[in-house]
Amino acid sequence: MTPTPSKTVVFITGAFVSHSCWDEWRTYFESKGYSTIAPPWLHKEGTAAELRARQPNDVALATLHLEDLVNHYVNIIKGLPEKPIVIGHSYGGMLTQIMVNRDLAAAGVAIHSVPPLGVFPYEFSFLKAGWKSLGLFTSLEETYLMSFEDWQYAFVNGMSFNDQIASYEKYIIPESKTVARDALTPAAKVDFAKPHAPLLFTAGDTDHITPAHLNQRNFKAYEENGSILEYKLFTNRNHYVLGLPTWKEDADYILQWIDKVQQAVPVSSNQVEA
Numbered sequence: 001m002t003p004t005p006s007k008t009v010v011f012i013t014g015a016f017v018s019h020s021c022w023d024e025w026r027t028y029f030e031s032k033g034y035s036t037i038a039p040p041w042l043h044k045e046g047t048a049a050e051l052r053a054r055q056p057n058d059v060a061l062a063t064l065h066l067e068d069l070v071n072h073y074v075n076i077i078k079g080l081p082e083k084p085i086v087i088g089h090s091y092g093g094m095l096t097q098i099m100v101n102r103d104l105a106a107a108g109v110a111i112h113s114v115p116p117l118g119v120f121p122y123e124f125s126f127l128k129a130g131w132k133s134l135g136l137f138t139s140l141e142e143t144y145l146m147s148f149e150d151w152q153y154a155f156v157n158g159m160s161f162n163d164q165i166a167s168y169e170k171y172i173i174p175e176s177k178t179v180a181r182d183a184l185t186p187a188a189k190v191d192f193a194k195p196h197a198p199l200l201f202t203a204g205d206t207d208h209i210t211p212a213h214l215n216q217r218n219f220k221a222y223e224e225n226g227s228i229l230e231y232k233l234f235t236n237r238n239h240y241v242l243g244l245p246t247w248k249e250d251a252d253y254i255l256q257w258i259d260k261v262q263q264a265v266p267v268s269s270n271q272v273e274a
Contacts, residue, residue: 005262006082006106011038012073012099014090014114015133015180016146016155017171018048021089021242028251034085042072044173051173056142058174063141066182070098077104085258089242090114090210091179093201094188100197101190107198107261109254112210112241115218117189125208129154129239135177143174154209155239167243192221198228198261202250204237228261 009029011022022038029036043061044051051058073095077084086105088096093113100108115121133144146154148168156164182188199222203215212233219231234241234250241250 006085007034008080008082008084009034009036010073010077010080010084010086011036012086012088012092012095013038013041014088014092015175016173018051018173019044020048021171024247025087025242025251028248029255032255037076039073039076042068048169048171048173052145054143055145055174058143059141061174061176062143062178064176064179066179066185066187069179070095070187073099074102074104082106085109087111087254088113090239091183093210094183097190097199098188100199101194103197105197107200107258108196109200109202109257110215110218111202111250112204112207112237112239113201113215113218114183114210115214115221117184117186118192119214119218119221121210121214123211123214125211126214129209130180133175133177133180135180138177140177142177144177144180145174146172157208157238158206158236159238159240167240171243193223193225195225196222196227199230200254200257201231202241202254203231203233204239204241205233205235206238207241209239230257232257 011025013019013021019038019040026036026038042064077099083106085107086096086099087109089111091114093110094116096108096110097116099105132150135144151168151172152164156167201215201219203212205212216231222229232253237244
């Protein structure tokens with residue numbers, strides 16, 4: 001499949017964090033000649049502090065469903081002048097896979113992605129990091145806010161205590177339990193056999209929420225059908241990968257990969273160690 005050249009990038013945020021996590025990435029990609037947007041999820045407009053002030057009584061966000069979120073990004077992408085490159089992190093990586101599966105992207109990059117339906121996340125660290133967001137035995141009309149202690153385990157393991165606190169205060173926001181649950185429903189389904197635009201998976205060897213083994217199983221779920229597909233494992237990357245001091249190394253790899261596939265240069269589908 002020959003990708004459609006594009007200079008437009010849509011960044012899709014994951015769960016639990018503000019879309020401002022892409023600010024440095026946007027500036028960097030724009031310095032390389034791309035036009036970028038990082039639209040917030042539905043009902044997540046505002047700063048992290050503003051969204052936290054609504055916790056837990058933001059019913060609109062609390063009752064958000066994955067289908068609504070998918071339609072939100074579909075409408076944004078269809079309103080662009082060209083098919084964009086879609087880059088998503090975590091839950092946004094799953095949304096990226098859905099956009100690619102629907103033939104809405106010129107290329108897709110799934111960074112430390114939550115898997116779509118069909119790749120069961122049985123890894124202990126994934127379950128430990130994420131099960132509370134399902135809100136079992138709690139009201140679905142109240143949002144969930146990850147505690148600092150859970151943030152330490154799920155996102156920022158291995159970082160200094162001061163950096164952990166600073167990142168929590170800067171980015172953490174309330175989340176919808178229904179969206180978390182919908183990742184386990186047909187709303188999160190993709191057709192792994194369908195030919196698709198170029199798709200890159202990146203993973204980190206210290207990530208707890210989406211450990212490398214889970215990302216690799218997601219990658220391997222796609223059938224070989226001539227589509228460009230690649231998996232890249234980086235070392236010393238936790239789930240806070242977008243804000244680590246090494247973020248620009250990841251961005252450079254992604255930019256180089258985009259350049260190759262935009263020129264229709266074959267890309268190896270084998271795992272590459274950093």
